[in-house]
Amino acid sequence: MQNTTRNAGAYTIKGIVLIIAALLLFAPFLFQDVRSLEVAARICIFIVLVASFDLLIGYTGIVSFAHTMFFGFGAYGAAILLKEMGPGWTPVILGGLAGVAVSMVFAVAIGLLSLRVKAIFFAMITLAAASVVLVLASQLSQITGGEDGITYRGPDLFKTATKLVTDEDGKVIRLWGVKLNGKLAAYYFVFITSLILFLAMLRFVGSPFGTVLKAIRENEARAEAIGYRVVAYRTAVFCLSAAVASLAGTVYAVWLKYTGPATTLSFAIMIDILLMVVIGGMGTMWGAVIGAVLMILAQYYLRDLMGVASEALAGVPVLPELLAPDRWLFWLGIIFILLVYFFPKGIAGTAMSGGAKQ
Amino acid sequence: MNTLTNTLGQTLGRAGGVNLLPLIVAAAAFGLIGAPSSWLTLTVAGLAMGMMLFLMASGLSLVFGLMDVLNFGHSAFVSFGAFISATVLAGLGGWLAADSWMLNALALAAAYLAAISFGLVAGWFFETVIIRPVYRDHLRQILITIGAMIVAEQTILAFWGGTPLSVARPQFLEGSWIIGDVSIEIYRAFAFALGAVVFVMLYFMLNRTRIGLLIRAGVENREMVESLGFRVDRLFIGVFMLGSALAALGGAMWAGYETLITPALGGELMIVVFIVVIIGGLGSIEGTLLGAILVGLMTNYIGFLAPKLALASNMILMVAILLWRPNGLRPAIK
Numbered sequence: 134m135q136n137t138t139r140n141a142g143a144y145t146i147k148g149i150v151l152i153i154a155a156l157l158l159f160a161p162f163l164f165q166d167v168r169s170l171e172v173a174a175r176i177c178i179f180i181v182l183v184a185s186f187d188l189l190i191g192y193t194g195i196v197s198f199a200h201t202m203f204f205g206f207g208a209y210g211a212a213i214l215l216k217e218m219g220p221g222w223t224p225v226i227l228g229g230l231a232g233v234a235v236s237m238v239f240a241v242a243i244g245l246l247s248l249r250v251k252a253i254f255f256a257m258i259t260l261a262a263a264s265v266v267l268v269l270a271s272q273l274s275q276i277t278g279g280e281d282g283i284t285y286r287g288p289d290l291f292k293t294a295t296k297l298v299t300d301e302d303g304k305v306i307r308l309w310g311v312k313l314n315g316k317l318a319a320y321y322f323v324f325i326t327s328l329i330l331f332l333a334m335l336r337f338v339g340s341p342f343g344t345v346l347k348a349i350r351e352n353e354a355r356a357e358a359i360g361y362r363v364v365a366y367r368t369a370v371f372c373l374s375a376a377v378a379s380l381a382g383t384v385y386a387v388w389l390k391y392t393g394p395a396t397t398l399s400f401a402i403m404i405d406i407l408l409m410v411v412i413g414g415m416g417t418m419w420g421a422v423i424g425a426v427l428m429i430l431a432q433y434y435l436r437d438l439m440g441v442a443s444e445a446l447a448g449v450p451v452l453p454e455l456l457a458p459d460r461w462l463f464w465l466g467i468i469f470i471l472l473v474y475f476f477p478k479g480i481a482g483t484a485m486s487g488g489a490k491q
Numbered sequence: 492m493n494t495l496t497n498t499l500g501q502t503l504g505r506a507g508g509v510n511l512l513p514l515i516v517a518a519a520a521f522g523l524i525g526a527p528s529s530w531l532t533l534t535v536a537g538l539a540m541g542m543m544l545f546l547m548a549s550g551l552s553l554v555f556g557l558m559d560v561l562n563f564g565h566s567a568f569v570s571f572g573a574f575i576s577a578t579v580l581a582g583l584g585g586w587l588a589a590d591s592w593m594l595n596a597l598a599l600a601a602a603y604l605a606a607i608s609f610g611l612v613a614g615w616f617f618e619t620v621i622i623r624p625v626y627r628d629h630l631r632q633i634l635i636t637i638g639a640m641i642v643a644e645q646t647i648l649a650f651w652g653g654t655p656l657s658v659a660r661p662q663f664l665e666g667s668w669i670i671g672d673v674s675i676e677i678y679r680a681f682a683f684a685l686g687a688v689v690f691v692m693l694y695f696m697l698n699r700t701r702i703g704l705l706i707r708a709g710v711e712n713r714e715m716v717e718s719l720g721f722r723v724d725r726l727f728i729g730v731f732m733l734g735s736a737l738a739a740l741g742g743a744m745w746a747g748y749e750t751l752i753t754p755a756l757g758g759e760l761m762i763v764v765f766i767v768v769i770i771g772g773l774g775s776i777e778g779t780l781l782g783a784i785l786v787g788l789m790t791n792y793i794g795f796l797a798p799k800l801a802l803a804s805n806m807i808l809m810v811a812i813l814l815w816r817p818n819g820l821r822p823a824i825k
Contacts, residue, residue, distance in 0.1 A: 196633050246810060256561070256633055257765040258809075264762045265806045272799065400758065404641060411634060463645035470638040473631055474624060 142484040150422045154328075161320055168433070174320055176429050177327040178385045183409045184334050184421035185377035191416035192338060193370050194350040198403055199243065199259035202266045203375040205398040206239070207232035207382025212283045212392035213276065220286040229383035233376045240375040244368035267398045282393020291319035291387070319388060326384050330377055335418050337373070346370055350416070404462075405432075408469055414479025423480050428465075436461055509820045513784045520792040528673045533791045539679035541780075541787025542686025543748065546741030547760060548767040548779050549693065550734015556710040556774020556823050558727045560622055561629060564636040565738055565764065567643030568610050570757030572739030573746035574651050575609050576602035577658040587659050595661035606743035607736045614735025618728050640758075647754045655753045658746045682744050689737065693776055706730060710774045710823050763790075766809045772819025781820055 156163065160173035182204060189195045210232030214224035243262060247255045270277045277283065286292075292315045337343055348356040349363050357363045386392045396402075405428060413424020439461055476483045517534060524530045551565045579602040580587060586598035621639050625631040660678060667676045697703035708716045709723045717723050745760065746752050763786060771782030786805055793804040812820065 190630070194630055196630060246813060254769055256563075257769055261762050261766055261806055261809065265803050269803065404637070407634070407637065460645055460649055462641055463649065466638050466641035466645060470621070470635055470642070473635045473638065477631060 142486070146417075146419050146423070146481050146484050150419050153422055153426055157324060160324075161317055170316070170320060172429060172433050174323045174388050176426055177323050178381050178388070179406075179409065179425040179429060180422050181327045181330045181334075181381040181384075182378055183406055183413070183425045184331055184418050185374045185381065186406050187410050187415060187418065187421045188334065188338070188346075188370055188374040188377075190410055191414075191420070192343065192346045192350060193367060195367060195371065196256040197259040197371070198256060199239075199263040199266075200374075200378055200406055201398050201400070201403045202239070202259075202263040203236040203378040204382040204385070204402070205266065205270065205394075206236045207379030207384075208386040208392045208397040209270070209277060209283075209382075210235070210379075211383040211386040212285060215285040215287065215386075216283050220288055222288050225288060225383065225387055228386075229380060232379040232383055236375040236379040237372055240372040241368065244371050263398075263403070264400070267394060267400070270394050270398055278393065280394060282391060282396070284391050287319065287387050287390050289315075291315045291322065323384055323388050327381070330380060331418070331422075334377065338418060342366075342369075347416075408465055411469060411472055411479055414481030414483065414485075416478075417481045417485060419485075420479050420481030427480075431461070431465070439464075509816075510781060512781065512820070513788055516785065516788050516792070520788070520796075523796055524792070528671070529795065531673045532675065533795055534788065535675050535679050535683070537788035537791035538784065539682040539686075539748070539787070540790060541784035542683050542690075543741050543744050544760075544763060544767050544787055545686055545780050545783035546689060546737045546744070548764045548771070548783055549776050550731070550737050551764060552768050552771065552773050552776065552779045553706070553710070553730050554727075554734050555768075557706060557713070557723070557730055559627065559629075561632055562617075562622070562636050563633055563761075564617065564621070564639040564643065565734075566757035566761035567640050568613060568735045568738035568757075569742035569745070569760055569764075570647055570754060571609055571613065571643065572606040572742030573658075573752050573756055574647055574656065574754075575739070576606045576743035577656055577746050577752060578651075579605045580659045584659060587661050590662070592661075592663040595663045599661045599664075603740060603743050606739040610736035610739030611732045613739075614732035615728065617735065618731040622731075644754055644757065651754065653754060655751045658750050658752060660747055660750065664747070678747060682748060685744065689740070690776070690780055697776065702726070702729075707823075763805060766805050768819075770809055770812050770819055772816075772822030774823030775821050778819055778821030778823070 157173055157177060161170055164170070164173070182200070186197075186200050189197050189200075207229060210230075211225050211228035214228035214231070215221075218224040239262070243259060247258055271280045273279075274281075338346070345356065345361050345366055348359075348361070349366060353363055382397060385397070389396060409424035409428045410421065411424070412427060413422065414420025472479065478486060520533070521527070521530050524533070547565075547569050550568075551562060554560050554562055580598060583598040583601060586594040589595065617639065621635060622632065625635055664678045664681055667674045668680070695703075697707060705716065705721055705723075705726055709721075709726060713723050742757070742760075745756070749756075767782040767786050768779060769782075770785060771778035771780070785808065789804050789808050790801060794801040
């Protein structure tokens with residue numbers, strides 16, 4: 134009986150994830166406005182980002198606050214080169230590789246430094262490192278554009294004016310009412326790279342290496358006693374997750390055609406990632422998908438709802454202030470605390486294990 | 492060669508060991524800055540900043556030492572302390588502007604008391620509601636205190652709005668003393684003195700009273716104290732409330748120091764407070780004081796010598812100290 138509920142839950146979650154994947158695959162045709170496409174692309178990228186963070190927090194039990202730092206390295210790598218070298222594929226690839234390289238160096242340095250101190254310091258040290266990088270990015274304005282960030286053009290293929298398929302008159306062919314232009318190509322670039330990265334991570338956590346990580350999370354001393362070098366595994370997974378986050382940053386930079394501290398490095402994004410992982414469910418790659426989708430939809434659409442509620446309560450003191458669209462983080466914070474109390478496994482984890490009381 | 496380093500080490504140890512670090516930093520800065528007057532001004536600023544950082548960090552350090560609880564929401568107390576004291580000061584504007592220093596001091600005391608009492612109540616609430624259910628689970632502690640920090644920050648935004656708030660300073664703390672060609676801001680000297688008084692009180696409480704003895708014993712080995720029949724969890728609530736109150740006081744003093752505060756203040760200071768706690772070593776207020784003074788001095792000296800480096804300097808200091816002493820300078824936890 135127990136087993137059937139568990140399987141049913143797991144199938145439900147996987148089914149939901151498949152539906153989300155299908156929706157994302159056909160997003161440009163299903164939701165034909167600019168804002169929806171923005172949301173869909175953001176969801177794709179954040180799924181990867183959150184899943185890579187889940188490798189740390191969910192599979193290994195490491196809390197890092199430097200994830201946006203790696204995301205930023207990837208984004209700034211591509212952005213700076215696209216700005217300097219002009220649009221094209223070379224700067225994207227070079228920038229992506231440079232971002233990964235810098236991320237690796239930082240990850241190894243932080244990892245090795247943290248080996249010397251208590252594991253609990255890790256969270257504090259990563260927080261300090263990330264804040265220093267954030268400040269540097271806004272200070273070194275000759276390179277990074279400072280607070281304003283960098284605006285640049287992506288590869289020519291992704292320009293809205295680019296025609297992918299044309300008819301005899303040289304006009305863009307429409308498929309189900311959607312122009313087959315560069316914007317579509319850009320979306321599918323985001324979708325496919327995100328899919329590949331996500332599948333790679335899924336494969337990774339199923340591998341023997343992933344099993345060792347789970348062992349470390351469950352019982353560090355026992356894993357060490359069996360003969361696994363916990364420290365080496367931790368550093369390795371930190372590097373891996375940094376590299377994936379950096380690649381996600383590069384893709385995001387190509388999609389947005391803008392990179393600044395607010396879109397990549399800010400602490401607010403780190404909080405978003407944390408909320409997504411915990412809401413979705415730590416330690417299941419599926420949870421990352423659900424968390425990212427829910428949070429981003431909430432970010433874009435819940436605010437509108439809250440604005441209505443706030444206006445409706447205009448006469449009451451303080452309440453309209455708390456319900457104002459800008460205060461949506463307040464409510465998310467409360468939901469977050471309640472989730473950590475009552476459903477520490479998040480949505481996916483709870484559903485897959487068939488109830489929170491297990 | 493080896494015996495030489497050993498004797499050198501022993502001599503240094505007798506002279507104060509790691510406690511000499513701030514002196515070494517100050518001396519090195521004196522050489523680099525050159526002008527004695529600017530050096531003195533910077534040193535006073537650094538000491539004042541260090542004392543305020545100490546107030547904010549001491550609670551965090553003791554709480555971790557005693558109960559193994561890492562509170563990422565500690566910055567909320569700092570922000571609330573700053574905003575509450577600013578509001579009280581604004582409300583008592585008449586007293587502040589008055590010519591009598593008695594009224595000025597009364598207004599300031601009222602503001603600090605408001606911050607401290609808020610810290611006590613909020614600390615009690617935070618401990619019983621937020622942290623108690625997640626004892627001994629670091630991952631959930633970090634997550635839940637982060638959640639609490641978000642809620643607290645948003646509450647401040649809801650009540651005070653996002654625009655910077657200017658903080659009134661009492662008349663008698665305005666201006667500066669001019670000694671020769673050295674000018675010392677009175678508020679800085681005041682902040683240093685108040686911080687020093689609090690440190691001495693804390694030191695005596697921890698080292699001369701029975702409660703302090705229990706706290707220190709609890710930091711060293713909680714299970715043993717519990718098995719002797721003492722309720723460490725009740726003691727812990729007390730320490731947590733005290734720590735929150737000190738953080739709120741630190742925030743209130745910081746508000747007067749900066750004179751313009753934003754809701755982001757707590758988050759910004761939190762990074763520095765973490766660095767202080769890590770450098771000093773968790774669980775000991777002497778270590779925290781040492782770390783705070785070091786960070787305060789470094790920030791001011793580097794800010795003068797190489798402004799571009801100022802923000803990274805604390806990070807570099809932390810890395811250097813951790814490479815030398817992985818547990819911090821004066822940890823209480825073995």
